[in-house]
Amino acid sequence: MRYAYLVLALVVIGTVSIFGFRGSISTKPPLEVFPDMDRQAKYKPQAESPFFADGRADRPLPAGVVSRGDLRADDHLYLGKATNGNFAAGFPASISIDAKLLERGKDRYSIFCLPCHGTIGDGNGITKSYGMGSTPTYHDDRLRKMTEGEIFNTITHGKAAMGAYADKLxxxxxxxxxxxxxxxxxxxxxxxxxxxxxxxxxxxxK
Ligand code: HEC
Structure with missing residues (x-):
């Protein structure tokens, strides 16, 4: 019998605590069950901090710092430039020219260049039939002799009516x-x- 009262008491407490205060208004702050989760010892991005003299929680990067794996020390690879600052002839040492590279090149060319420069690079892409007539053919001496570095630069920054592809390739x-x-x-x-x-x-x- 004693247990029956206990069970009844628990049912009443449970019911009241779940449903009893619905609709009642309190101006007190809510109960924080785990305050260390609500109030963490951390700074949010661009927050203030009284700890540092300049009042900023974000600390400036030390001079010359580079994020891991993002050191772009090879000018030939990343800028198409030789050590003397001119456009480099040939391909960077780290690029090996094999069937896999050409397959990748064909794939990217077909997506990003072919619409203007055409399947065979003669400048007769689909955009020509829509009035964009200024796309040159690759098959003249000027572009045959153009260094790889200069072509790299054109792809990176674009030229005249041609857009830049640095963010796409x-x-x-x-x-x-x-x-x-x-x-x-x-x-x-x-x-x-x-x-x-x-x-x-x-x-x-034969
Ligand atoms: C929207 C059309 C368009 C697309 C797409 C395009 N090009 Fe061009 N491209 C042009 C035009 C127009 C020119 C001529 C720019 C000028 O007037 O000098 C040009 C010029 C060039 C030149 C010669 C630059 C020079 O100095 O004469 C090269 C090389 C070239 N494009 C390569 C590419 C490659 C590689 C891609 C793909 C990554 C590409 N283009 C995508 C329109 C395009």
Whole structure:
């Protein structure tokens, strides 16, 4: 019998604590069950701090600091520039030109360049039929002789009616695209002597 009273008391307390104060208004602050979670010993971004002389919680970075893995010391790779500050000829040492790079270059070229520069790089992309006639062909001497570094610079910053691709293509992807542009250029001037002997039969040539 004693237990019955106890159970009844618990049911009443439970009911009152869940439903009893609904709708009643209090001006007191809410109960903080775990105050250390509500009030953490930390600064939010751009908050004030009386601890530092300049009153800012955010501390300025030490001079020359670079976030981990983001040191861009290689000018050839990241700017297309040689040590003398001119546009670099050739590809950076860390870029190996193989089928994988060309595949990647073809893929990125097809997405980002082909609409203007065309499938074979002759400047006859779809945008031409919509009135954008200023896209040059890659197949003239000026662009054949242009250094890889200058092409890198054009992709990075854009030129005249061409937009910049620094935010769409990583430096490595830009080099892959350049390798593909070079392949497009070579394809236009190729002769039968460029075809490896093992593939000549496919062309019906002995
Ligand atoms: C919106 C159309 C458009 C797209 C997309 C585009 N280009 Fe161009 N590109 C142009 C035009 C227009 C020019 C000529 C700029 C000028 O007047 O000098 C040009 C010029 C160039 C040149 C020659 C620059 C020079 O100094 O003469 C290169 C190289 C080039 N583009 C590469 C690329 C590559 C690589 C991509 C893809 C990442 C690309 N372009 C995407 C329109 C485009």
């Amino acid at each position: 990583s430096p490595e992807e830009r080099w892959a695209v350049i390798a593909y542009v070079r392949a497009l250029q070579r394809a236009q001037t190729g002769s039968i002597n460029d075809v490896p002997a093992s593939h000549k039969s496919e062309l019906g040539i």
